[in-house]
Amino acid sequence: MQQAEDFRGICDDLYELLAELEEADFARPTAFKDWTIDEIMRHLHVWNRAAQLSLTAPQEFGDFMQSLGASRGLNFREFERAQADGLTGIALLKTWREFYGELADSFAKADPKARLPWAGPSMSARSSITARLMETWSHAQAIYDELDRDRPPSDAVANIAVLGMNTYGWTFANRGEPAPEPRPQLVLTLPSGAQQILGEDVGDERIEGAAEEFCQVVTQCRNIADTSLKVIGANAAQWMAMAQCFAGPPQDPPPPGARAKKSARV
Secondary structure, eight states, X not given: OHHHHHHHHHHHHHHHHXXXXXXXXXGOBOTTTTOBHHHHHHHHHHHHHHHHHHHHOHHHHHHHHHHHHHOTTSOHHHHHHHHTTTXXXXXXXXXXXXXXXXXXXXXXXXXXXXXXXXXXXXXXXXXXXXXXXXXXXXXXXXXXXXXXXXXXXXXXHHHHHHHHHHTHHHHHHTTTOOOOSSOOEEEEEOTTSOEXXXXXXXXXXXXXEEHHHHHHHHTTSSOGGGSOOEEESHHHHHHHTTOOOSSSSOOOOOOTTTSSOGGGOO
């Protein structure tokens, strides 16, 4: 699956950034809920391992989820620390790097349509590795921002844009609201300059602009006000004000200026 190679590429880019850091840098808090770089990397590693179990050892994945349910005395980050054997800093980075390669290899050979268990409903192998790509890309944004660095451009964001479009209805249903129709069309420009058009042309409901900025909004790395996206129509505006392409209870986007490169934060 190309998605597996796109996942690997996003991880490789992040590794090159983090390989420059000193041990103490991993304790730096980011603009994502004050999670440190360590906490972000631990989160990515633990759920990469969970995705591998869901593909290769469903019973062990079930055991993992049971252990999550049984650890109610711990908060989420403490659970992930225990799952990662307390690894921090450079040692955690090396372990994450070794494992994401294994995960990409496993999914590259998998049947894209195979159904895999997950924390919520089961999903296809293609959707599973796309979700790992999305989560890695979005959490990495907080690290790039904290280090005041631009991320390398990658057309892998096309996968996240598709996920964002496919979760239009979910964004509203997750809040107990009906999704307004028609669904806006996306007319996006990928980093390479190629155009990505998703959805039907419905005239007065459309979002235009950089695919990367659209992905930042649906993953809640940015407030829509912090982008140059052109939002046309009431449905499009309502969507962009609450967009959420990831699972879990409804979360509000960050306030304008709250999640940006460190030098540009409000």
